[in-house]
Amino acid sequence: MTVTLPDNWATLVGPVAVREFDNAADRYKPDLLAWAQNLPALPDDEFVTVAARSIYDSANVGRFRGNWDHEHFKATVCFTEANRRHVAAGHSEDCRGDNLYSRAYARALRNNGHRAPEAVPCQCGKG
Numbered sequence: 001m002t003v004t005l006p007d008n009w010a011t012l013v014g015p016v017a018v019r020e021f022d023n024a025a026d027r028y029k030p031d032l033l034a035w036a037q038n039l040p041a042l043p044d045d046e047f048v049t050v051a052a053r054s055i056y057d058s059a060n061v062g063r064f065r066g067n068w069d070h071e072h073f074k075a076t077v078c079f080t081e082a083n084r085r086h087v088a089a090g091h092s093e094d095c096r097g098d099n100l101y102s103r104a105y106a107r108a109l110r111n112n113g114h115r116a117p118e119a120v121p122c123q124c125g126k127g
């Protein structure tokens with residue numbers, strides 16, 4: 001099965017996810033491509049829900065043997081997309097304040113009975 005990737009693929013998903021996609025089982029690739037292309041269109045609250053699930057799934061499958069790069073891919077793409085949204089909202093590229101990924105990560109922890117990390121304030125002055 002051949003999947004034709006869009007020209008902006010590396011920018012869309014980030015370099016780590018490019019490798020995870022390449023390494024994923026071919027049967028997942030059409031769905032992963034469609035999923036990644038749809039992600040930027042999600043409203044922020046839906047994005048955080050999807051990201052929290054992706055982060056949880058990626059962490060959870062580490063307990064099992066086998067190729068789970070299709071799950072790791074999703075969490076990595078959420079990381080890239082959260083950074084894109086952070087900058088689009090006016091933050092600097094190197095602002096390490098909480099973004100939608102860290103919100104999703106905290107939610108994934110809380111949903112599974114863990115304590116979430118302390119909030120990290122914006123460091124670039126955007127607020």
Ligand SMILES: [Zn+2]
Pocket residue numbers: 091092095096097122123124125126127
């Ligand atoms: Zn900032």
